[in-house]
């Protein structure tokens with residue numbers, strides 16, 4: 012649909028584009044990203060004939076730009092520029108109707124049914140049908156941007172050129188508009204070339220991206236392939252991290268502020284006992300990977316609450332009930348990792364190892380009423396879980412990679428299994444050694460300051476520390492539980 016070959020451009024003696032080459036297939040949503048001044052708008056202006064092409068070749072649908080008259084160009088392509096002067100005295104519909112100019116013939120063209128249909132459809136795509144009779148100047152900045160986009164769509168182009176189409180729009184407006192635009196483009200086989208400032212928008216919506224740096228191609232390809240942290244770090248001259256989008260099969264990017272919080276002193280961390288809970292409170296947020304009832308997955312959390320409930324605790328929505336409990340006790344559920352147990356939380360074991368460069372601590376409560384052998388759990392009859400859970404919070408003083416978080420979970424689980432074997436805890440149904448309980452919870456937390464740990468498996472110093480702490484704390488917690496049962 013669009014071929015750009017060896018295109019360069021100078022303003023006076025300043026070179027702003029340097030031999031840029033790419034092509035865009037029909038139906039593609041193609042993004043152009045890059046820092047301010049990297050040449051994105053200039054490139055779009057060259058494609059839209061707003062600037063004369065002095066060096067290189069551009070063709071639309073096989074037609075070289077030089078062979079296309081303005082009206083011929085307008086039948087193939089439409090453009091939404093970065094800034095537009097608001098013309099006074101026009102309604103929204105009249106503004107959108109101007110997009111039909113390229114399709115009209117003769118000196119006094121008639122308004123046809125096709126013109127009307129194209130305008131109505133364009134208004135529907137941008138969600139402005141209900142405001143079509145409003146004067147344009149009375150619209151908000153975001154609504155006005157949508158009206159201009161509708162004007163470009165009403166042109167029924169094969170190629171749509173957009174310079175920051177979501178300028179002035181709030182986040183929900185951006186998502187709504189880009190979702191509709193993508194659906195409309197897919198339905199009509201429309202090709203979209205869009206400049207985006209926000210790299211997450213480009214990653215979410217573009218099939219491929221061109222990354223410009225100082226007028227040169229820094230990368231070209233599918234966002235997942237080319238938008239690497241190293242490339243973006245270099246292009247935007249700021250540290251970028253990327254992670255998987257939690258809901259869409261896309262990547263998300265975040266800039267990392269260089270102003271860092273003070274170091275969290277792990278030495279000051281101690282469990283605090285309430286009547287029905289054991290609590291760890293960190294002065295600064297810790298990055299946590301957990302399976303807890305409240306705060307599962309990756310989170311930033313300041314509090315860890317292991318709450319004791321009665322043997323008869325039975326609640327349809329335990330998570331919601333736990334959230335209410337946390338709020339009632341002054342903990343923010345958004346910053347708290349909340350677990351439940353039926354064992355006496357006063358039997359919690361806190362073990363800490365403070366060594367130069369590798370400090371960690373664990374908090375464990377253990378009950379084995381639900382002991383299960385994971386390898387033979389398939390033999391169990393489905394039944395409501397009985398009280399008896401091993402809950403564990405691990406805190407590491409250091410910066411953990413995601414691999415290290417996962418390995419810490421593996422190391423902790425292996426050490427727990429060993430502790431259960433050491434105390435001959437059995438699965439009462441299969442009469443084999445138990446590997447855990449059916450309701451265990453684990454949270455691994457890290458200060459994310461100081462020493463970096465790429466891994467936390469047992470081949471590493473951190474893994475060995477965690478393995479020992481978890482093993483010893485679990486043994487002690489099992490023994491305390493056993494002693495209390497003996498007393499009863």
Ligand SMILES: Nc1ncnc2c1ncn2[C@@H]1O[C@H](COP(=O)(O)OP(=O)(O)OP(=O)(O)O)[C@@H](O)[C@H]1O
Pocket residue numbers: 022027045046047048049050051052053054
């Ligand atoms: N008319 C002009 N005359 C002289 N220099 C210009 C002109 N228009 C743009 N430039 C310069 O060309 C370079 C590229 O500008 P361009 O607008 O293409 O960048 P951009 O990547 O779109 O930037 P932004 O993200 O800020 O919109 C910039 O250094 C800019 O100052």
